[in-house]
Amino acid sequence: MTDIAFEDKHLTLEEGETVLDTLLRAGYDIPNGCRAGICQSCIMKSDASEEIAHAQVGLSDAQKTLKYFLSCRCLPSSKINVQRISLSSQQTNAEVIDVSMLNETVIRLRLKASIDYHAGQYLTLWKDGRIARCYSLASHPTLNDYLELHVKYIKGGEFSAWLRSDVRVGDIMKIQGPFGKCIYAGEKEQPLLLLAIGTGLSPIFGILQDAIAKKHQGKIHIVVGARSKENFYLVEELQKIAAQNKSISLTYIYQEETNTDTITAQNNTDFASKGDIYQYCKERFDNLKGYRVFICGAESFCKKMRKQCFLEGADMNAISVDSFISFTEEKTEG
Amino acid sequence: MSLYEKLGGEPAIDAAVDIFYRKVLSNDRISQFFESTDMEAQHAKQKAFMTMAFGGPNNYTGKDMREAHKGMKLNDDHFNAVAEELVATLNELKVPQELIDEVVAIVSGAKGDVLNK
Numbered sequence A: 001m002t003d004i005a006f007e008d009k010h011l012t013l014e015e016g017e018t019v020l021d022t023l024l025r026a027g028y029d030i031p032n033g034c035r036a037g038i039c040q041s042c043i044m045k046s047d048a049s050e051e052i053a054h055a056q057v058g059l060s061d062a063q064k065t066l067k068y069f070l071s072c073r074c075l076p077s078s079k080i081n082v083q084r085i086s087l088s089s090q091q092t093n094a095e096v097i098d099v100s101m102l103n104e105t106v107i108r109l110r111l112k113a114s115i116d117y118h119a120g121q122y123l124t125l126w127k128d129g130r131i132a133r134c135y136s137l138a139s140h141p142t143l144n145d146y147l148e149l150h151v152k153y154i155k156g157g158e159f160s161a162w163l164r165s166d167v168r169v170g171d172i173m174k175i176q177g178p179f180g181k182c183i184y185a186g187e188k189e190q191p192l193l194l195l196a197i198g199t200g201l202s203p204i205f206g207i208l209q210d211a212i213a214k215k216h217q218g219k220i221h222i223v224v225g226a227r228s229k230e231n232f233y234l235v236e237e238l239q240k241i242a243a244q245n246k247s248i249s250l251t252y253i254y255q256e257e258t259n260t261d262t263i264t265a266q267n268n269t270d271f272a273s274k275g276d277i278y279q280y281c282k283e284r285f286d287n288l289k290g291y292r293v294f295i296c297g298a299e300s301f302c303k304k305m306r307k308q309c310f311l312e313g314a315d316m317n318a319i320s321v322d323s324f325i326s327f328t329e330e331k332t333e334g
Numbered sequence B: 001m002s003l004y005e006k007l008g009g010e011p012a013i014d015a016a017v018d019i020f021y022r023k024v025l026s027n028d029r030i031s032q033f034f035e036s037t038d039m040e041a042q043h044a045k046q047k048a049f050m051t052m053a054f055g056g057p058n059n060y061t062g063k064d065m066r067e068a069h070k071g072m073k074l075n076d077d078h079f080n081a082v083a084e085e086l087v088a089t090l091n092e093l094k095v096p097q098e099l100i101d102e103v104v105a106i107v108s109g110a111k112g113d114v115l116n117k
């Protein structure tokens, strides 16, 4: 039996349980969010270096040196002692400077905080020190003096509904991060393929800004997908960027017509076409050898697209993915 | 020189693993085993597989192989399909026939463990 020593108690891990599972089962109040090693809200500390190594994926060197690990990922094979760490040591205070709706379902949140990040990375946002959610950055570290995140509004959603109705400009929000490695790494000559669905546009927008800022030489193909036409947002901004750059192509593909299409914010009926985004990409990009591909959005989309792009010839390590995982109570989809 | 060195070592495996994984994912006889959500992790395991097949350094024992493949209900046809895709990959990379034969010998040697027989 594997033993956990925690706050003067000895707990026994059951078959297949993570350290977090065991502590929660024993009734301890341990902060946690995604339970998938993404949000880092369940971060803890242990001296058992060998037992925690597999649960340190995504942590910084500093965090590893401090022997931090993610309790939701940790499946120890022998005795382990674990300690809480002060979550506030991992968090930064951010001031809300804007919360507004970009369309019916996308909330734009702008924050002011001093963090170093790369365009395309993500943050964990905290509500009341209890609820953690991850959102990807649309902003650029040097072009913008704010952090921008696009949050899909879900009716009754524990976080997004609160953000929409209760959060005000001037409020202080706790944030953690940045995390993630879905970033532009300066492969200037390679053609880029940027694929976004729903609020996957957030990191794609950041990556695009970064590629342009770093004077990307190769072609940049952007394909944005959504369920229906009214779900598209930031259309004018993207069109403007595309119009200024001859090497950028921009395509909008939506799945189905809805009867509210006539009242789209853009009043422009031609910018998007109806179709299947997978089929479209397959036909248009039938040989991705040499491409650098970024895929951002819902998990199902990322999974299917990654496979398709790989089979169309992109190298596995030339495909970067930012896949939105679903948290326990809120599905971040599309 | 070992087989692994003759085949070109780790760089050769890096070149081969994408080709091999692409073939496996496109093969209806076996693709279902390799479509895990985490393609990156799966990719790493393909690399482990190739390293073994190339006679390279690895720490897998026969017991590990049984453990890794147990519960998949693999049969001869699955095994042959993987072996065929491996050979096709090596042919595509223009590996000489005598080296391919050696790879096939290694892979065949692991058959009992992989099929849990």
Ligand code: HEM
Pocket: B030, B033, B034, B036, B045, B048, B049, B052, B053, B060, B068, B069, B074, B078, B079, B080, B082, B106, B107, B108, B110, B111, B114
């Ligand atoms: C001689 C033939 C084979 C060898 C040497 C071999 C070797 C390996 C190795 C080294 C791993 C990684 C284990 C780990 O680190 O977890 C692995 C995993 C795997 N193998 Fe094989 N393999 C063989 C045949 C097959 C066949 C015929 C199939 C199915 C058609 C198969 C399906 C898999 C799958 C799905 C995994 C991943 C399991 C997981 O995700 O945990 N293998 N194999």
